[in-house]
Amino acid sequence: MAKTNRNHPKNARSSDATTTVFDFERRFPDDSACLDALVEMLYPDGIHCPKCDKVTRHHRLKNRPAFACQWCGHLEYPMKGTIFEGSSTSLKLWFYAIFLMASTRCGISAKQLEREVGVSYPTALRMFRQIRSLLGQGDVLLSGTVEADETYVGGKPRASERARVRDAAQPWKAQSEAVRRGLAKKQTVAGVAQRRGKVAAKVVPNSRRETLVPFVTAKVLPASVVYTDELPSYSSLGDEGFAHSRINHTEQVYVSGDVHTNTIEGFWALLKNGLRGVYHSVSDRHLQSYVDEYVFRYNHRDAPGGMFNAMLGRIDKS
Numbered sequence: 539m540a541k542t543n544r545n546h547p548k549n550a551r552s553s554d555a556t557t558t559v560f561d562f563e564r565r566f567p568d569d570s571a572c573l574d575a576l577v578e579m580l581y582p583d584g585i586h587c588p589k590c591d592k593v594t595r596h597h598r599l600k601n602r603p604a605f606a607c608q609w610c611g612h613l614e615y616p617m618k619g620t621i622f623e624g625s626s627t628s629l630k631l632w633f634y635a636i637f638l639m640a641s642t643r644c645g646i647s648a649k650q651l652e653r654e655v656g657v658s659y660p661t662a663l664r665m666f667r668q669i670r671s672l673l674g675q676g677d678v679l680l681s682g683t684v685e686a687d688e689t690y691v692g693g694k695p696r697a698s699e700r701a702r703v704r705d706a707a708q709p710w711k712a713q714s715e716a717v718r719r720g721l722a723k724k725q726t727v728a729g730v731a732q733r734r735g736k737v738a739a740k741v742v743p744n745s746r747r748e749t750l751v752p753f754v755t756a757k758v759l760p761a762s763v764v765y766t767d768e769l770p771s772y773s774s775l776g777d778e779g780f781a782h783s784r785i786n787h788t789e790q791v792y793v794s795g796d797v798h799t800n801t802i803e804g805f806w807a808l809l810k811n812g813l814r815g816v817y818h819s820v821s822d823r824h825l826q827s828y829v830d831e832y833v834f835r836y837n838h839r840d841a842p843g844g845m846f847n848a849m850l851g852r853i854d855k856s
């Protein structure tokens with residue numbers, strides 16, 4: 539069966555940017571339109587019949603989301619192996635959830651999805667986890683001029699710690715209050731950003747040299763120019779074959795000629811805004827998938843067909 543080429547995702551026929559709810563309704567009026575679009579994405583060269591061992595014409599069945607080979611009757615289920623498999627939520631609601639996620643600049647919470655489309659909160663949460671699972675970073679390699687930096691994100695406090703800060707004026711402030719009181723563990727996120735290019739970011743156990751240097755060497759091509767701040771962990775990057783320059787933040791120097799880390803810091807601002815404004819508190823276990831979502835947003839900010847088509851293009855059979 540033909541696999542989707544992730545580097546050159548083929549958009550559905552109406553590949554113009556779908557930006558408004560009106561665009562969405564016109565393109566995906568019902569489940570059937572969504573299934574047709576899914577077939578076009580997953581089988582760009584037509585459905586390959588394993589029994590006939592070639593691409594054959596398949597007819598859409600009336601009573602279930604399947605297609606039958608016109609020669610041998612073999613049934614192909616387009617949703618099988620995708621995030622939609624086995625879901626009782628309609629395909630249109632799935633597509634709409636992806637549309638909502640793609641069309642908000644900072645992302646959307648499961649609470650908002652619950653309100654918008656009328657699914658239960660656990661269902662909304664599960665749908666977003668599945669959609670986010672499509673947005674993995676893969677093996678992106680950066681080169682040229684690259685900035686490396688790390689940031690710290692407040693982890694969700696444990697139940698016992700939440701109880702200790704329950705007297706906070708508003709419950710949703712419990713998280714920041716817990717962090718302020720040093721109760722919530724901060725998570726470290728390491729990141730690299732190519733100037734006018736892509737970013738890569740990963741939740742890491744700490745900001746020690748043996749953690750950060752391997753991350754940079756895995757994500758950045760040798761002989762690239764790497765800019766960091768004065769954190770001692772980065773001091774051996776020169777030994778790794780990079781042209782390494784540092785900016786001295788402790789002396790309030792933020793830009794020295796071309797040497798700065800403003801690009802990656804801009805990405806950290808987007809990530810933290812999103813985490814703070816939309817998700818309130820993200821448990822440690824799920825932080826990487828949120829980081830992946832924001833990396834995807836950043837790396838596809840200029841996608842020709844828009845963010846929605848870029849996210850749709852990630853749908854694949856696993």
Ligand SMILES: [Zn+2]
Nearest residue numbers: 587590607610
């Ligand atoms: Zn066949």
